[in-house]
Amino acid sequence: MKYDLIVFGGGTAGISAAYIASKHGINTLLVEKSDVLGGSITQGLVVPSMKLDTENINTEFFNDLKVFADKYSARYTYCDGNEAWFNPELLKIVFDDMLESSKCNVLFSSEPIYASYNNSDETFNIKLNHKILSLYVESKYIIDATSNGKIFQLLNLDFQNKSEQSQSSSLRFILTNIDIDVFSKWLTEYDKDRNVTTVSIGSSQIYLSTAYTWDKRRKWALEPIFSTAVANGDLEYEDTAYFQVFSIPSMPDSLAFNCPRIILEDNEDLTDPFVYSRALKQGRQRIFRLYNFCKKYLKGFENSYISHISDQLGVRESYRIKGKYTYTKEDIISGKKFDNPALACDYPIDIHSNNDNNDKLEFIKHTYYLPVESLISQKYDNLYAIGRILSADFESQAALRTQMSCFSMGEAAVKDILKKYTFSQDKKQ
Ligand SMILES: Cc1cc2nc3c(=O)[nH]c(=O)nc-3n(C[C@H](O)[C@H](O)[C@H](O)COP(=O)(O)OP(=O)(O)OC[C@H]3O[C@@H](n4cnc5c(N)ncnc54)[C@H](O)[C@@H]3O)c2cc1C
Structure with a gap:
């Protein structure tokens, strides 16, 4: 089966990418390992989305999500003005509805077990397992939103070195x-x-x-x-x-x-x-x-x-991929501008430690910008990674891992693909 784009992982970042891609006419397959969409938000019970005080970019997904969530009373605006206070159970239904309305092809209970790259036609060939059945899919563009870089792993691509610091996990x-x-x-x-x-x-x-x-x-x-x-x-x-x-x-x-x-x-x-x-x-x-x-x-x-x-351990940080650009804490502090920003953010550097007195919540008083190049593989121009596995150092990941940024990353990756490439208009299978 051939698709223009395959998104792996239907969690926070992946759902945004799959929805925006399908809404904009890209023939998209979303492959999710579990039986439910939403990842950390739904399976991980991670609510609410943290509020940004700056004006973000690439907010089409979030704006649509608010409309869909309101249909199911799955959201309210908190007293501090945070519009992203969600109900994790109802969002499971909301996300199904969003992807259905965008006509995205969704495969649950499926995960990639083999991946290769064909240099002659620049496509990825992937073998998927759905329970005991196997399926073969092919696509020109891939977005890895698995939160562990599964596709990067299968393609033997490099990850960032492990940091000496670590983020503790939680079970909500x-x-x-x-x-x-x-x-x-x-x-x-x-x-x-x-x-x-x-x-x-x-x-x-x-x-x-x-x-x-x-x-x-x-x-x-x-x-x-x-x-x-x-x-x-x-x-x-x-x-x-x-x-x-x-x-x-x-x-x-x-x-x-x-x-x-x-x-x-x-x-x-x-x-x-x-x-x-x-x-x-x-x-x-x-x-x-x-x-x-x-x-x-x-x-x-x-x-x-x-x-x-929660059905899943709440892991804040594990693998980070190597992209065309590795975003750093210095980029946050300097507020460096980039030609292709994926998102704007002012969330603090938020580190949860394993011992007392080592937590860190470093507030940033200005807006900082993540370049889309931090979402593109160092090796392949048509392979993206979004969500908490972005190409970043430990401390900047600690600021960019929140849900609003993940939503924008998904959208930014798709809009970058849309800007660069033209797709066949022969749609959905
Ligand atoms: C304990 C905790 C508390 C947090 N609190 C907040 C908070 O209050 N507010 C906030 O905004 N952010 C918070 N965050 C951060 C934020 O929720 C996460 O960083 C973000 O949701 C991660 O998004 P993601 O898309 O990278 O991963 P996920 O949302 O986890 O999505 C990954 C998806 O990929 C799927 N998947 C995994 N492997 C495969 C595979 N091999 N094949 C196919 N699919 C696969 C998973 O099933 C899942 O659906 C918190 C994080 C944690 C851990």
């Missing part, structure tokens, strides 16, 4: 049947100076977020509660590494937890399959302790229960 979850009214009243009373808490009454539910971390350089209102729980043996100290909760649109009695953080030994690395597997089990144990902690120590949680545990 949702608690349900919380009395949010009681919790929000208690929280506003407890966190009097509202250092990290927001509570406001939205049109149909309460909007709420709060946090606590083990970083002693900041003042946390919830600190006495966490210290007591550790002293009582209800929590391990490492369970308190990072605790962050967010309300969820159309789930008025639930809260999404951006935790627990997975704590690894210094010599452990998540690219080791056994370390990765142990990390998942560690995360689920921590979730159970945090759940019992909430029931015992926080008002309003008495009758709550665990309704969702």
Whole structure:
């Protein structure tokens, strides 16, 4: 089967690329390993998308996503003006609808197992596995949005060297049947100076977020509660590494937890399959302790229960590809301009550490720009990589990995393809 473009990975960045490509008439196949679209957003329960305070570019996907999400009540605008506060379950349906309406060909439960490049006609040949069946597909253009650079790996292409620094991972979850009214009243009373808490009454539910971390350089209102729980043996100290909760649109009695953080030994690395597997089990144990902690120590949680545990470990950084340009922290600091910007951003350099006092949230007071060349393979002009695997150094990846940037990367890659090449008008198979 021949396509003009194949996108591998229907997650945050890949869905944007596949939707925009199909919407603009490119005969596109999207290949997704799991049975659901959305990747980190849906399977990983990563909500909300972090807000940018600068004017971004390549926002066609995000603007369309808002319209589709509103059809399903899968979004609200938070009290700080963030329009990207999504419901992770409903987005599964929203993404299906978007790709259906753009007439994108989607294959679920499928993944590439072999890839080669034909120099004479400059096409990629890929063997896919769908459960026990194999399929052969061919395309002139490929976008790797698998979050691990699977196509780059199959083509034996180079990755960036591993950094000495590392980002910790997390396993997210949702608690349900919380009395949010009681919790929000208690929280506003407890966190009097509202250092990290927001509570406001939205049109149909309460909007709420709060946090606590083990970083002693900041003042946390919830600190006495966490210290007591550790002293009582209800929590391990490492369970308190990072605790962050967010309300969820159309789930008025639930809260999404951006935790627990997975704590690894210094010599452990998540690219080791056994370390990765142990990390998942560690995360689920921590979730159970945090759940019992909430029931015992926080008002309003008495009758709550665990309704969702993320299906995938929340990995912030692992493989980064080698592209035509490697974006760096210096590019962020200087705000360097490029001829072909893929996105504009002002998100901080956000590093989650394995030990206390090593977290970093370095705010950037100006807009910085990522060139599209950081999304194109060093070796092949017609091979792109988008999402958290972009060609960047460790610290700039820590600023560019958020969902808004991933959406723009997908769109920028497709628009670059559209600018450079003409496609046959003979469409969908
Ligand atoms: C714990 C955590 C909390 C975060 N919090 C926030 C936040 O609050 N706000 C924010 O904006 N950002 C946040 N981020 C960052 C952001 O969510 C991610 O960096 C971003 O979503 C990654 O997008 P992606 O497209 O690269 O990967 P993903 O969204 O993970 O998509 C990858 C897709 O590829 C598929 N896939 C994988 N391998 C294959 C294969 N071999 N073949 C086919 N398909 C494959 C996967 O199933 C998945 O669908 C957080 C990240 C983490 C880990």
